[in-house]
Amino acid sequence: MYLDLPGLEAFIAVAELGSFRHAASRLGLSQPALTRRLQRLEAVTGAELLDRRAQPIRLTAAGTSLLPEAQEAIARLREAIRRAVDPDQGQRIEIGCLPTLALRHLGPLLAAHGARWPQSEVVVHESSATEIRTMLEQNRIDFALAAIGAERWNVERVPLFEEPFFLVLPKDHRLAERGAVAWAELRDEKMVSTHAISENRRLVDAALDQARVHTTWRVEVRHLATALAMVAAGCGIIALPASALPEPMPPNLTTLRLLRPALTRRVGLLSPRARQLSPAARSLMTEIVARLGGESAAARPSRAGRGALRVAAPRG
Known part of the structure; x- marks a missing residue:
């Protein structure tokens, strides 16, 4: 045509x-x-x-x-x-980012980038892991901050940190006073989930399968804020990575560590191999690696702080 x-x-x-x-x-x-x-x-x-x-x-x-x-x-x-x-003057940067990572990490990074590159324009595509992979494979974005999965050959990846999953549940739930809970103990629990194409859903499904726990998603939503509202209303419980936990935690919710298996997700920078990055985009990538590459994987909700996050010192 x-x-x-x-x-x-x-x-x-x-x-x-x-x-x-x-x-x-x-x-x-x-x-x-x-x-x-x-x-x-x-x-x-x-x-x-x-x-x-x-x-x-x-x-x-x-x-x-x-x-x-x-x-x-x-x-x-x-x-x-x-x-x-005019490649050397190209100031527009397009990045993909999981909404949970954008909320927790991107603000300070983009503020610092703007101070160094005052003419730069950054477009953030807050999308699911599936949508981000499509944009990467089609060379539509400069890079992405996302969970690392089974990437195709034409996508480069730079691991940054790992973060654990926690169970979010109402404070009056039967498990709420426990320090940790095994996946097998969630058998027959009502569950709330993000949509089926999300990377978090894929990881949680794999952990449930490994623990031989059969559960039916009672409520499935697209946005994290909606999921937490459903948990607060008593619709079920949800497993989320540390970056997705709100600060502060809603007063009627609490978190537990999830064990056997101890589920984590790897977060990193993903970029199309064929893409030529502008100086501004390379600078932003370097800053993200410097700031987040030392993030601890052991960010845990502090029970004394009623849900506030305590970040342990980086390992090594």
């Missing part, structure tokens, strides 16, 4: 402005020239993209499907051209 970039730009302008006149003005074209571009694009796609009878102009079903993809593709192409023409 012929890639009609002028037609896509015309289509995006009309879709965003809802007017042929305003779109032509934005692109510096006459209205007949704009119309010809749109007609060529519709001939290429084989579908009508705009309902010209509506005022303002509306998208057809095909146009609605095409618009977000076209906007993202054009934006990525513009950024790629900018990087190629």
Whole structure:
């Protein structure tokens, strides 16, 4: 299929402005020239993209499907051209990050980066492990801060630290006064979980299988804040890595160490092998390695602090 970039730009302008006149003005074209571009694009796609009878102009079903993809593709192409023409001055960085790691670690790192690179722009894609791997494999991001799993050959990885999982449960739960709990003791417990494609869910499922514990997820949600609200409401209990534990812990929740097996997740930097990083992106990666490479794997909730995190000294 012929890639009609002028037609896509015309289509995006009309879709965003809802007017042929305003779109032509934005692109510096006459209205007949704009119309010809749109007609060529519709001939290429084989579908009508705009309902010209509506005022303002509306998208057809095909146009609605095409618009977000076209906007993202054009934006990525513009950024790629900018990087190629002026790679040393490229200040825009796109990174993937698991939401739990973004919440716990990214703020101070990006603040320090902004002080050193005041013209830099950082776009953070807070996504699931599956979505991050897709972006890495498609070379759409500079790098990612995520849990390390079974990465493909074209993704490089730099391990940073390991962190343990803890059980989060209401304080009035039958296990709440224990210092630790084995996975086998969770048999027949009601469980709350993040969505099935998350890396945390995969690790927890593997630990339950190893302990030969069969459980049915009673409540499955996408966001951590929702999961914790479900636990607080008594819908079940949840296993989470240390970075995902809120500070402070909600007053009616507590945490226990999980044993047999002692489950951990490895956190690291993942980057596409084929991607050429700008100086700003390399600088940010170096800072992340320096700051997080010495993180202790033994971050544990302090029972005396009623759920506050105590970070042990780095090993070695």
